[in-house]
Amino acid sequence: MRFSTNRPTRRHLLQGAAATALSAVPTGWAIAQARPLKVGLMLPYSGTFAKLGENITFAIEMLIAEKGGKLGGREIQLVKLDDESKPENAPQNTDRLVKRDQVDVLIGTVHSGVQMGIHKVVRESGTLTIIPNAGANAITRALCAPNVFRASFSNWQCPYGMGLVLGKRGVKKAAWVSWDYAAGTEAAEGFGDGLAKAGGELTKVLTLKFPDTNFQPLLAQLPELGVEAVGAFFAGGGAVQFVKEYKAAGIKMPLCGAFLTEGTLDAQGAAAEGIETALHYGDGLDNPKNNAFRKAFLDKAKREADVYAVQGYDSAQLLAVGLEAVKGKIEDEAGVYKAMRAAKIDSPRGPISISPSQEVVHNIYLRRAEGGLNKVVGIAAEALADPGTGCKL
Ligand code: BEZ
Numbered sequence: 001m002r003f004s005t006n007r008p009t010r011r012h013l014l015q016g017a018a019a020t021a022l023s024a025v026p027t028g029w030a031i032a033q034a035r036p037l038k039v040g041l042m043l044p045y046s047g048t049f050a051k052l053g054e055n056i057t058f059a060i061e062m063l064i065a066e067k068g069g070k071l072g073g074r075e076i077q078l079v080k081l082d083d084e085s086k087p088e089n090a091p092q093n094t095d096r097l098v099k100r101d102q103v104d105v106l107i108g109t110v111h112s113g114v115q116m117g118i119h120k121v122v123r124e125s126g127t128l129t130i131i132p133n134a135g136a137n138a139i140t141r142a143l144c145a146p147n148v149f150r151a152s153f154s155n156w157q158c159p160y161g162m163g164l165v166l167g168k169r170g171v172k173k174a175a176w177v178s179w180d181y182a183a184g185t186e187a188a189e190g191f192g193d194g195l196a197k198a199g200g201e202l203t204k205v206l207t208l209k210f211p212d213t214n215f216q217p218l219l220a221q222l223p224e225l226g227v228e229a230v231g232a233f234f235a236g237g238g239a240v241q242f243v244k245e246y247k248a249a250g251i252k253m254p255l256c257g258a259f260l261t262e263g264t265l266d267a268q269g270a271a272a273e274g275i276e277t278a279l280h281y282g283d284g285l286d287n288p289k290n291n292a293f294r295k296a297f298l299d300k301a302k303r304e305a306d307v308y309a310v311q312g313y314d315s316a317q318l319l320a321v322g323l324e325a326v327k328g329k330i331e332d333e334a335g336v337y338k339a340m341r342a343a344k345i346d347s348p349r350g351p352i353s354i355s356p357s358q359e360v361v362h363n364i365y366l367r368r369a370e371g372g373l374n375k376v377v378g379i380a381a382e383a384l385a386d387p388g389t390g391c392k393l
Helices: 010-024 028-034 050-066 087-100 112-125 157-168 182-197 216-224 236-248 265-272 288-301 307-325 333-341
Strands: 037-043 074-082 105-108 128-131 148-150 173-179 201-208 229-233 255-258 276-279 344-347 350-354 360-370 373-384
Touching (some): 037 050, 050 307, 087 105, 105 307, 112 182, 128 333, 157 173, 157 229, 157 255, 157 373, 173 216, 229 236, 236 265, 265 360, 288 307, 307 344
Parallel strands (some): 037 074, 105 128, 173 201, 173 229
Antiparallel strands (some): 276 360, 344 350
């Protein structure tokens, strides 16, 4: 069902009531302005993606602090909720933030399955939502909504870049290994599309349940597949274990992918050396914004920045663009959305913009893990936009 901008949501009804009240009380606007804006952070603070949620949070706090604690002149109050990367709890958790805590904005989350649960609620409530990681394709495709923006990536984008690079190198057949939910299976599609575009083919996809790490049965199949390369999507703790076990299994085909070595190199150690990944960020990106960002992040978090930190920072940057355009008057939804859609942001990853389906447009870099860093060695796809198939805004 297509999202209808005309449908009166609970939020619109509440706003209607608020508008009536404001016209009756001349000081209402000033009182509303004095109130801090509540920003809900629905992120994983436990489980395999805990570090991802923490880094996103540190970076959001960092951007708000850099702006003096205010965005568009409004104080910001953060309300944090641990979603545990559990899709089954997502609608209820989102309800808690939207209905009980009455957040003005929701920033979340990391896991694509949880994002689908959030989406169900916020399409109905109309809450401004900014996605700082989860790549579920549908959110900026057939299920796109005017109040939902993504500052991270679609699951299709990075693996598409990786497949393109392999195909251009002459790889004819490759396999993909991942968890069996949207982030893994949609990444496989992107990888296959990139390979096909450059004359190769994705011939096998192997999956296991999220967040399982029983990789041995999958690893045992790989040498028999007749492929020249293996691509994979895993992240956080799962990625650490997969990369170590792949190396220990002595598999000859080179391992590549998306995310696989991001924020995990210290823990992966020598097993990660030489692994190529395509991603919209790399450790050595030498631009003034990234250099300042990495230094500030290290000061705050006492650890190195990674792509998740960048995405958190950019989510807050995007919100700042919207709020600054309306001087903090978030009730001016049209003004906020218009400014966010037109945003041109100086990100640590390089310049980014927002596509018509409200998805980030960015370079996909080719990186190689070397000496504990994901070094940028080329551009896999320049200014890549998700196709946004089926989105009508
Ligand atoms: C996802 O579920 O969309 C996701 C999780 C971790 C890293 C990248 C994507």
